[in-house]
Amino acid sequence: MALLEVDDLRTSFHTRNGVVRAVDGVSFCIDRGETLGIVGESGSGKSVTCLSLLGLVPQPPGRIEGAGAVLEGIDLLRCPQEVLRGIRGRRVAMIFQDPMTSLNPYMTIEEQLMEPLLIHEKIGRAAAARMALQALQEVGVPEAERRIRSYPHQFSGGMRQRVMIAMALIGKPDLLIADEPTTALDVTVQAQILDLIAQQQRQRGVAVIFISHDLSVVAGFCDRVMVMYAGRVVETANTRAIFREPKHPYTRALQRSRPAMQAKGAELYVIPGLPPDLSRPVPGCAFAPRCEFAVADCGRTEMRLQDVGASQASACLRVQRGELTLQ
Amino acid sequence: MQEPLLELKGVKTHFPLERGMLFGRGAATVKAVDGVSLSIAQGEVLGLVGESGCGKSTLARTILRLVPPTEGTVILAGRNLAELAPEELRAARADFQMVFQDPYASLNPRMTVYDTIAEAIQAHRAVSRAELATEVSALLNRVGLAARFSRKYPHEFSGGQRQRIAVARALAVRPQLIVADEPVSALDVSIQAQIINLLAGLTREMGLTMIFISHDLAVVKHISDRIAVMYLGKIVELGPAAEVLERPLHPYTKALASAMPLPDPERERTRRRILLAGDPPSPVNPPAGCPFHPRCAYAIPECSRDQPRLEAFRTGHEAACLRLEQVNAD
Amino acid sequence: MPVTASASPALAADAVEPGRSLWQDAWARLCRNRMAVIGGVVLIVLTALSLFGPLFLAYSYEEQNLALGAAPPSAAHLLGTDKLGRDQLARLLFGGRVSLLVGLAATSVSLTIGVLWGSIAGYAGGRLDAVMMRIVDILYALPFTIFVILLMTVFGRNFILLFVAIGAVEWLTMARIVRGQVLALKRQEFIEAAVALGLRKRRIVLRHVVPNVLGPVMVYTTLTIPAVMLLEAFLSFLGLGVQPPMSSWGLLIKEGAEQMEEAPWLLIYPAAVFAATLFSLNFLGDGLRDALDVRASKD
Numbered sequence: 001m002a003l004l005e006v007d008d009l010r011t012s013f014h015t016r017n018g019v020v021r022a023v024d025g026v027s028f029c030i031d032r033g034e035t036l037g038i039v040g041e042s043g044s045g046k047s048v049t050c051l052s053l054l055g056l057v058p059q060p061p062g063r064i065e066g067a068g069a070v071l072e073g074i075d076l077l078r079c080p081q082e083v084l085r086g087i088r089g090r091r092v093a094m095i096f097q098d099p100m101t102s103l104n105p106y107m108t109i110e111e112q113l114m115e116p117l118l119i120h121e122k123i124g125r126a127a128a129a130r131m132a133l134q135a136l137q138e139v140g141v142p143e144a145e146r147r148i149r150s151y152p153h154q155f156s157g158g159m160r161q162r163v164m165i166a167m168a169l170i171g172k173p174d175l176l177i178a179d180e181p182t183t184a185l186d187v188t189v190q191a192q193i194l195d196l197i198a199q200q201q202r203q204r205g206v207a208v209i210f211i212s213h214d215l216s217v218v219a220g221f222c223d224r225v226m227v228m229y230a231g232r233v234v235e236t237a238n239t240r241a242i243f244r245e246p247k248h249p250y251t252r253a254l255q256r257s258r259p260a261m262q263a264k265g266a267e268l269y270v271i272p273g274l275p276p277d278l279s280r281p282v283p284g285c286a287f288a289p290r291c292e293f294a295v296a297d298c299g300r301t302e303m304r305l306q307d308v309g310a311s312q313a314s315a316c317l318r319v320q321r322g323e324l325t326l327q
Numbered sequence: 328m329q330e331p332l333l334e335l336k337g338v339k340t341h342f343p344l345e346r347g348m349l350f351g352r353g354a355a356t357v358k359a360v361d362g363v364s365l366s367i368a369q370g371e372v373l374g375l376v377g378e379s380g381c382g383k384s385t386l387a388r389t390i391l392r393l394v395p396p397t398e399g400t401v402i403l404a405g406r407n408l409a410e411l412a413p414e415e416l417r418a419a420r421a422d423f424q425m426v427f428q429d430p431y432a433s434l435n436p437r438m439t440v441y442d443t444i445a446e447a448i449q450a451h452r453a454v455s456r457a458e459l460a461t462e463v464s465a466l467l468n469r470v471g472l473a474a475r476f477s478r479k480y481p482h483e484f485s486g487g488q489r490q491r492i493a494v495a496r497a498l499a500v501r502p503q504l505i506v507a508d509e510p511v512s513a514l515d516v517s518i519q520a521q522i523i524n525l526l527a528g529l530t531r532e533m534g535l536t537m538i539f540i541s542h543d544l545a546v547v548k549h550i551s552d553r554i555a556v557m558y559l560g561k562i563v564e565l566g567p568a569a570e571v572l573e574r575p576l577h578p579y580t581k582a583l584a585s586a587m588p589l590p591d592p593e594r595e596r597t598r599r600r601i602l603l604a605g606d607p608p609s610p611v612n613p614p615a616g617c618p619f620h621p622r623c624a625y626a627i628p629e630c631s632r633d634q635p636r637l638e639a640f641r642t643g644h645e646a647a648c649l650r651l652e653q654v655n656a657d
Numbered sequence: 658m659p660v661t662a663s664a665s666p667a668l669a670a671d672a673v674e675p676g677r678s679l680w681q682d683a684w685a686r687l688c689r690n691r692m693a694v695i696g697g698v699v700l701i702v703l704t705a706l707s708l709f710g711p712l713f714l715a716y717s718y719e720e721q722n723l724a725l726g727a728a729p730p731s732a733a734h735l736l737g738t739d740k741l742g743r744d745q746l747a748r749l750l751f752g753g754r755v756s757l758l759v760g761l762a763a764t765s766v767s768l769t770i771g772v773l774w775g776s777i778a779g780y781a782g783g784r785l786d787a788v789m790m791r792i793v794d795i796l797y798a799l800p801f802t803i804f805v806i807l808l809m810t811v812f813g814r815n816f817i818l819l820f821v822a823i824g825a826v827e828w829l830t831m832a833r834i835v836r837g838q839v840l841a842l843k844r845q846e847f848i849e850a851a852v853a854l855g856l857r858k859r860r861i862v863l864r865h866v867v868p869n870v871l872g873p874v875m876v877y878t879t880l881t882i883p884a885v886m887l888l889e890a891f892l893s894f895l896g897l898g899v900q901p902p903m904s905s906w907g908l909l910i911k912e913g914a915e916q917m918e919e920a921p922w923l924l925i926y927p928a929a930v931f932a933a934t935l936f937s938l939n940f941l942g943d944g945l946r947d948a949l950d951v952r953a954s955k956d
Contacts, residue, residue, distance in 0.1 A: 265549065437678070
């Protein structure tokens with residue numbers, strides 16, 4: 001049985017300018033110990049999807065609906081608040097992009113590390129302090145005993161992210177959601193943090209959902225990748241397949257517009273147009289207006305994710321019909 | 328051999344950190360740029376890479392004279408910028424322009440696009456009303472924007488479009504040199520391609536010289552002819568773009584290149600990454616000797632005493648390391 | 658809603674689409690704020706009454722009717738009369754002209770001086786900034802009342818002098834606020850870009866700095882006017898401001914307070930109107946601040 005099964009998740013924001021459908025029917029599942037990458041640009045709904053799972057979206061103006069998001073028997077979308085609070089930080093942990101604002105500037109690192117322990121487990125302060133120190137050492141913070149009483153502003157960006165990871169893992173969660181954890185970091189620090197997350201993942205067998213806008217970052221780390229556009233899933237596949245044979249025009253367009261994937265100096269592919277306005281209902285395929293392979297049907301038929309190969313699923317109508325092979 | 332368009336000799340930009348009159352003199356200095364010498368030929372695209380604290384943004388601002396250098400000379404098109412009187416300097420600014428990182432903050436939110444570009448055009452030239460309109464339209468078209476949007480305000484455009492407007496503004500004064508400071512970092516992945524294509528195209532068509540600053544190695548490699556790698560205010564490696572990142576000489580560049588995420592799952596999983604310990608250091612009171620030695624796997628005692636100079640190891644490819652031979656023995 | 662970029666740009670000489678400036682956005686937001694709109698309407702009504710009302714009245718503000726004395730409101734005198742038999746309604750409306758005029762004029766003076774002073778100090782920085790702000794600090798230390806009394810004593814009781822005195826004090830805070838805004842603004846990249854373009858300093862200050870500090874300035878201005886009016890009332894209360902037979906709301910309140918027990922109508926009406934004006938200005942100011950506070954919408 002999968003660790004987490006999300007079925008037709010829909011999150012919308014009711015604003016003065018209309019209803020913004022940030023997440024528009026997203027389904028996926030993740031097994032124990034698996035790593036899943038969610039790739040998309042801003043506005044794709046990748047962050048809101050995971051925030052919705054943990055109930056971190058303010059309702060109103062948000063509204064979370066869906067057939068279900070079942071974490072080993074518990075439907076996160078429908079369970080009572082106390083149950084959800086017990087899951088957050090304990091069974092499902094989340095780390096965010098900006099370590100500057102994710103840590104409380106008025107609490108020492110030690111206090112912040114101890115907090116999840118004191119809340120979720122019934123252990124004393126001394127025991128919690130010991131575990132906090134151990135957690136800090138495990139994430140590779142040098143001179144941990146001396147620095148554990150420092151405040152967040154005394155740490156660098158990379159160190160703060162390590163603290164966040166320590167805080168997230170200290171409760172021994174089953175699932176870790178990492179929302180662009182390395183985007184704000186320098187390249188060499190990014191490598192360190194990715195290495196750390198991979199190492200912790202292997203050691204503890206924790207499942208990881210890794211959200212990123214960069215396909216390359218996800219390449220080395222995740223077993224499977226899910227590509228999102230305009231609040232919908234357009235493709236999921238195991239990592240190797242997605243790079244070798246993308247099965248959706250958007251995925252392919254993303255790859256062709258990245259310098260890393262092109263010959264030096266070559267003109268990069270530019271996806272024409274702009275992402276759609278999510279407050280207006282998008283008929284058919286959300287990507288069709290910008291797709292070079294679009295035909296009339298694309299704007300009429302409802303988009304649905306369908307298996308198109310061994311462990312590869314695509315929401316592209318033409319790929320599903322076998323009309324299109326992407327190179 | 329043509330004269331280089333831009334020449335930097337021993338440029339240093341230091342900022343004193345004041346500690347107030349009451350608490351001690353001789354306070355710390357931020358040595359943002361600590362001895363940079365460089366020549367850039369006309370029509371060249373030089374990529375400048377480095378991580379936080381390396382000084383690349385400060386170097387850009389020093390070249391553009393937005394910040395005065397503490398030491399050293401900046402010679403642009405044969406003129407030493409330090410020797411110019413304030414009025415002459417103001418007029419000389421038409422020769423070099425900058426495109427900034429944040430498309431939201433680099434345009435005056437209270438001016439229409441037309442006004443912004445018209446102001447730039449008229450900054451150094453007298454242009455008639457009719458000619459002005461034509462030129463504004465032409466510039467907008469050149470960067471791929473329809474002229475009929477010229478009366479709109481910056482907040483009515485997307486990030487990518489604003490960046491185009493910023494480029495149009497920079498081109499309006501007809502510069503010879505454009506310094507692009509992280510021009511695509513604040514943009515979405517699929518929009519970055521547009522701006523990269525635009526800048527690459529412009530340099531080719533107009534023979535512009537460009538300094539392209541970015542922390543995204545893949546982007547810099549794609550667009551640059553040569554790459555300079557900066558660390559703690561100094562250039563540690565300089566050479567042809569592809570070569571610097573594919574066959575790096577300096578230990579820091581090696582670590583940097585190996586940290587670049589590759590879009591190939593096979594290679595990503597099997598390759599050995601060089602992981603540096605700790606974080607990029609801060610330029611306040613940098614270490615003596617080689618700036619990189621505290622984190623370097625190849626460091627020997629000399630490294631903490633002597634300052635390495637840039638020396639050529641292969642043709643056109645130099646690095647500043649005392650142990651270049653040993654580091655590249657394989 | 659971002660405009661759609663055209664892949665193949667056409668040189669359309671006609672049909673230039675109009676833009677929607679941030680001021681227009683702010684105005685729309687302001688109009689949605691009920692309290693601010695109410696405040697605005699009340700202000701407009703009171704101003705109109707004060708400006709045009711006296712034209713329709715039977716009595717003028719100085720016409721005395723000693724036989725009548727202090728009479729309560731009646732059909733002839735809607736708000737009653739004071740002890741010299743002067744029609745209160747006329748005095749109230751005319752007093753409105755004075756108070757509002759003083760409020761506006763003094764605020765305009767302080768606005769102009771303050772914005773220029775603060776912009777120049779903030780933009781120039783360094784020694785000029787230090788000197789200019791030290792002058793502000795020193796002037797701040799002067800006790801206002803003594804300063805005004807000094808002015809009045811030396812130059813005599815002059816209506817214009819009243820503006821100058823009040824304006825001379827209020828510009829100090831405006832200068833500080835503007836300087837703070839300018840310092841924050843200086844770090845914005847479009848200011849750097851303006852310097853990089855080679856624009857002259859004067860142009861940068863007037864075209865790029867000042868328009869972008871106007872937001873907080875506008876808010877502070879609507880909150881300065883009530884303060885100025887209160888100052889005028891205070892001066893009149895002390896007998897240093899407007900002199901009878903001219904009236905101002907402050908003077909009316911002073912006179913009303915003196916006869917509070919025998920003729921309460923002399924205090925109630927001016928006080929109520931004054932309070933309504935101050936409330937309205939404050940609501941409007943709050944509304945302006947909220948309307949202008951939302952940053953330019955990012956996509």
